[in-house]
Amino acid sequence: MIIVLKPGTSKEAADEILERISEKGCRPLYMPGTERVVLGAIGDERVLKALHLESYPQVESVTPILSPYKLVSRELHPHDTLVSIGGKVLVGGQRFVIIAGPCAVESREQLTRTAEVARKEGVLCLRGGAFKPRSSPYAFQGLGVQGLEILSEVGQALGMATVTEVVDVADVEVVSRYVDALQVGARNMQNFRMLLEIGRGQKPVILKRGMAASVQDLLLAAEYIVSEGNPNVILCERGIKTFETVTRNTLDLSAVPYIKQHSHLPILVDPSHGTGVRELISPMTRAAAACGADGVMVEVHIDPVAALSDGQQSLFPEQFCSLMKDLRPIVEAVGKTL
Amino acid sequence: MIIVLKPGTSKEAADEILERISEKGCRPLYMPGTERVVLGAIGDERVLKALHLESYPQVESVTPILSPYKLVSRELHPHDTLVSIGGKVLVGGQRFVIIAGPCAVESREQLTRTAEVARKEGVLCLRGGAFKPRSSPYAFQGLGVQGLEILSEVGQALGMATVTEVVDVADVEVVSRYVDALQVGARNMQNFRMLLEIGRGQKPVILKRGMAASVQDLLLAAEYIVSEGNPNVILCERGIKTFETVTRNTLDLSAVPYIKQHSHLPILVDPSHGTGVRELISPMTRAAAACGADGVMVEVHIDPVAALSDGQQSLFPEQFCSLMKDLRPIVEAVGKTL
């Protein structure tokens, strides 16, 4: 940890901080420069953080040297983590995983027919929302537990693993009973209470990046779950908020190779929410595969025109089939299988 | 609602949409242009939204004419809403309200001594976190219910109303029992389940803008609460995420007059989180008052150096006194009282 002091700071004020560093068992360093005094602290910075040195009036800035996340870091855990969803798909390995389905479960028929399209294309993991977080209180909010039942039954009927979003800590248990993997949506990435609850189980979880969350924030959110004991975390890049308006969000694909290099956790991409534009989903799925993602989550609907949510970004069945066809050569080009 | 069709759309495909508009009881309009066909739909757009016209393949774009929020809009409710917190302060009226206190309740002594500083300056509303949402799992997470007890007792002892953050739907009831107003933090602005729960009571709530939330998103989040029956909503601008790094967030003060003009709800500013820099809090408090905010929430700590969270943005007691002194002439210049 590097501590820069304000110009004109006295030796006493510097000593006060050096002593605190020593007391915590770290090695303090005093580096008087021409315009500023700089202090160093060598040792476990996570211990030093509790000193809140940035709060001292004589301190100008504090720069950590180590990343604030630890368990999810590749440094201490060099091998890729593999997460199995329901014994059907293994995320993080040689297979490029497709998780497909409608934004929301609307009816047994809608889900079955949509799932059949995906299943025929070889997809083994079905998504569908039962609890929908919506910006407007006047929008469709999901079928709730009935939606979970439908999702579970359709998954079993077709031999597909199931994923659905959980939006509240109180629902973690019931949702876990019905599906093979939980999804934490962008708006809940920093719902820390829910992360802790999920961390206390072993259910796989797909943790989506928040719209204002940096890559480091995402890894820290994952650290919440892993530090409680649940290692089965799958990250998901789904776009961040920027000034660009032709897309709903700005899909930050650079985050994919960055995370693969700095963390051992698998990472998916959601090009449906990441772009919000039907025509961009297939090319961005290919891009995701090309830069090293472990898979994608894609919204497809048997009849997007009738969809109760996110219809404009849901693929028509034939578009989904095209996507799969165009994706295959890319997946093979990076040495994986579909 | 204005619906622009893709170039080359057939008359039949246009008619399909016009019929849907009619069926919903709205008046359809057909406007063939030189390069595009444009359709109009006149009537209650909130009804039309359920048609999800943006999902149709022949539709290029859908532009709403009416704002998606209704109950919180000034149009249908031209008078300012006043919200009383614990009978001690009235937010939205002639008084510029100061809510002050430490980021987190750390101990009875810390809170008492900090509150006394504020009380002596005329502050009638005390803030202090008992449940702290923190980016890192290794950071101080708050004292929980014990913190609520301390906050409540100190408030009563000093005759101050109390405010604290609620981070989970399950806590709404217990937190409501201890304090005079709930606070929904930026990370929970779209925790819709919690908004609905809060909406079912009458407890005043300070709803902070999310870091990636537009002004419209904030007003829609407020609409969730009001539409459930709780009119006592106070908005709070606290900065959004941008590329600028000298401040922790970018305080979007333009949102204040915009919201005052478009909504009847009162709005506060949080310059502590909005800037994250101790030295900027006093000038930004003055700016908030000057552009029409109804008050501010400010972090102050009896000993910021020892603070367990956000010490670097907590004011020293003497800085808080200066802030109050410098603020007074501004408040009076806009015709309010402190």
Added chain:
Amino acid sequence: MIIVLKPGTSKEAADEILERISEKGCRPLYMPGTERVVLGAIGDERVLKALHLESYPQVESVTPILSPYKLVSRELHPHDTLVSIGGKVLVGGQRFVIIAGPCAVESREQLTRTAEVARKEGVLCLRGGAFKPRSSPYAFQGLGVQGLEILSEVGQALGMATVTEVVDVADVEVVSRYVDALQVGARNMQNFRMLLEIGRGQKPVILKRGMAASVQDLLLAAEYIVSEGNPNVILCERGIKTFETVTRNTLDLSAVPYIKQHSHLPILVDPSHGTGVRELISPMTRAAAACGADGVMVEVHIDPVAALSDGQQSLFPEQFCSLMKDLRPIVEAVGKTL
């Protein structure tokens, strides 16, 4: 064009605007709704724009229906534009084009040795800056005309086309004499005077997206050049400014398929500036190819450690060779050649 009037606007105030629309030869529409009056104007919106209807006090908002760019739009020009750089590479066709070289021309030896690395890998287009726009006045500003001479000679010696940045309207002529294609950097994307000057010639130009420029802003900047008579415009996505800090910019790859679908101009990607991180360049080059880009611009240096600018994002020669090797199967997977 759709014009929404403020609530309570009188019939006379609406008529005033309807007359203006008529006078311009467009067809006006009057659509009184339940809460708002909406006006329509059918005809060439680019003519209507000159009315500045948004300036009227009774107008709440003006929404254009047609895109503001015209010549660069794919609608009126459905076939892909191909741009030849120096007769050596054709951008926009079946070949995925690599433009490689150092950030800045530093010396004949540095450029020759770097270019040889690229040439051996099959690269036919050499980049190198002679005039460098740098954030700090204390940073290396380029060799100027001497740099142009070196670039031109090295290009000829190795049979490579050459590209360099032009930073001022006064330099357009001299730079055009030395190189095969001009580059307009992100900071100059809206240097309209320079765009017009470039538009008056026929020299191919690579127009890079500004850091705060929307896709529409980029297409409008291209429209400046094309409308002056120069059709040889190549767009380049190079990242936008966002809150993320692990990368220097956020590479917005979704812009690539969006632009391919809405414009006939070719588009390149610059993963070097787009990420600013050496290790991310190869994966993002693959992603660019996978989502439909026509090529990439990549910074490579014979000795990045000694580079006078942008060394941290310059590839080592062996990294560049790996990039080419890993890229080939992706390019072939999308049906192109390298």
Added chain:
Amino acid sequence: MIIVLKPGTSKEAADEILERISEKGCRPLYMPGTERVVLGAIGDERVLKALHLESYPQVESVTPILSPYKLVSRELHPHDTLVSIGGKVLVGGQRFVIIAGPCAVESREQLTRTAEVARKEGVLCLRGGAFKPRSSPYAFQGLGVQGLEILSEVGQALGMATVTEVVDVADVEVVSRYVDALQVGARNMQNFRMLLEIGRGQKPVILKRGMAASVQDLLLAAEYIVSEGNPNVILCERGIKTFETVTRNTLDLSAVPYIKQHSHLPILVDPSHGTGVRELISPMTRAAAACGADGVMVEVHIDPVAALSDGQQSLFPEQFCSLMKDLRPIVEAVGKTL
């Protein structure tokens, strides 16, 4: 300067960098930690920057300790800089300066009548664009030299100093002949060639912050001008690009007190471009005054409905008068005069 090495870096690789630091006359420091080796370099970091240590493969990150700007920093120049515009207004002192006028000079009559409105309110500095940078090539581009002539004559007739934008290095000389202060627009903040040219004269310059420019970028752009010999630089905050769409830009008022604390240069605010919304200009002008700005630039037009550019953000004459009336008590509250 603090240099963090990658994990596993050898002692030799560390020594290589330590030697380079010594060679430059700085004092090297070796700090082996538990997980990382950290190096320090004590001395003038601006010298060290030329080493480009971030380019070394063994280097993970380089953190400067000193700010990269020097001449514009308050540290070495603690007193406020005062800049006189045409001997009529002094920016940076006790007077809160208003610079008002239309976006563009359209005709002698338009400018005269608009200027008279401002002059009657006590405004001593007149703005008006002669060269207009416009996103679309089809928009009004200004009257050019004729506009300069009109501006100059109207200014003289009314006893007002004049300000206009310069958009190209070739125009600096001619524009300087006509007006009392140059303005560098947001799109040209990093037109370094033009900054250098302006720096070689003594003409006062209002340097506007770029839409993607950090506060540090703005100060570095100012450093370009000052380092060439022109100390008469006035900064101007005018909003940055963010995801918010109810305003044209997001006015970052926190930058005002930050810059006042870190630089000795005066700073203005442009609430017209900063918000793009007529109704927000007056409250944001008050906020600017309250947080310490030295003045504002405001767009006013004798007939905004007929304005050829930016009419929607131009104040009507009576709105401008209201603004001045509401501003006065705020200016006095902060101890200044209008």
